Amino acid sequence: MPPITDADRDAARTLWDFNLLNQRARPVSAAVALGGCDIGVATAVAELHRARLFSTVVFTGGVTEATQGRFPRGEAVHFREAALALGVPDEAILLEAHATNTGQNIAFARQVLEGAGERVDSVLLVCTPYMQRRAYATCRRQWPEVEVLCASQKLSFDEYAEAQDDETDFVAMMVGDTQRVMEYPSRGFAIEQEVPGPVRDAFKQLCGRGYNAWFLRD
Structure with a gap:
C-alpha cells in the first residue's frame, strides 16, 4: 500500500x-462493551461508569484472528482487567468470552444479562468510535426490543x-x-x-x- x-x-x-453517531449518553439498564483492537473501550467504560450511567456492564469478545496477538486470553478478559485497573468494581462486571463477531457480541451479551436476571429495556454499546454505526445497526437487528445508544472515547x-x-x-x-x-x-x-x-x-x-x-x- x-x-x-x-x-x-x-x-x-x-x-x-x-460512523460516529454522536449520541448523547444517558442512564441505561446496562452497558455492553464490544471487543476489538482498541483497549480504549475499557477507558470509556470506566468514564461512563463513574458518571453513573449504568450499574452493570458486559465485556464481550473471545480470541479472534485479528486480536489474538494483542489479546491472547480473549478481548473481554483483557478489557475487563483494564477496566478493573481504572476503578470499575468487579461486582459491576459480567464477562462473555466467546463471541468472535459483532452479531455474537450482542446476542451472547444479551444471554449473559438475561442469565444474571438483569431486566434490560435500554442498552449502551461502548465501542471504538468508528464502529458505532455498525454496532447500532447490528443491535437493532439482533435485539429490537431495547433502546440502543452508542458511546466511545471522546477523541x-x-x-x-x-x-x-x-x-x-x-x-x-x-x-x-x-x-x-x-x-x-x-x-x-x-x-x-x-x-x-x-x-x-x-x-x-x-x-x-x-x-x-x-x-x-x-
Whole structure:
C-alpha cells in the first residue's frame, strides 16, 4: 500500500464522521462493551461508569484472528482487567468470552444479562468510535426490543489516528466497517441505513487506494 496522503486522510475523516453517531449518553439498564483492537473501550467504560450511567456492564469478545496477538486470553478478559485497573468494581462486571463477531457480541451479551436476571429495556454499546454505526445497526437487528445508544472515547479523528501504531491499518479497518454498514443489511445482519453520496465517494476513493485489508471475506 502506498504511503498515506492528505487526500486519504480527508476521505477517512468523512468515513469517521459518518460512523460516529454522536449520541448523547444517558442512564441505561446496562452497558455492553464490544471487543476489538482498541483497549480504549475499557477507558470509556470506566468514564461512563463513574458518571453513573449504568450499574452493570458486559465485556464481550473471545480470541479472534485479528486480536489474538494483542489479546491472547480473549478481548473481554483483557478489557475487563483494564477496566478493573481504572476503578470499575468487579461486582459491576459480567464477562462473555466467546463471541468472535459483532452479531455474537450482542446476542451472547444479551444471554449473559438475561442469565444474571438483569431486566434490560435500554442498552449502551461502548465501542471504538468508528464502529458505532455498525454496532447500532447490528443491535437493532439482533435485539429490537431495547433502546440502543452508542458511546466511545471522546477523541477527534486526528487524535485517534495519532495514537495508532499503524495509521494505514486504522483507515483500512474503518473502510471495512463502512463496507459492513452497506453490505450487512442484505445479509440479515443489521438494519438498513442511508449512506450519503459523499460517504460512498470517500469509500470508493480509499478502496481505489488499496485500503481493503479488512474487507469482508465471502
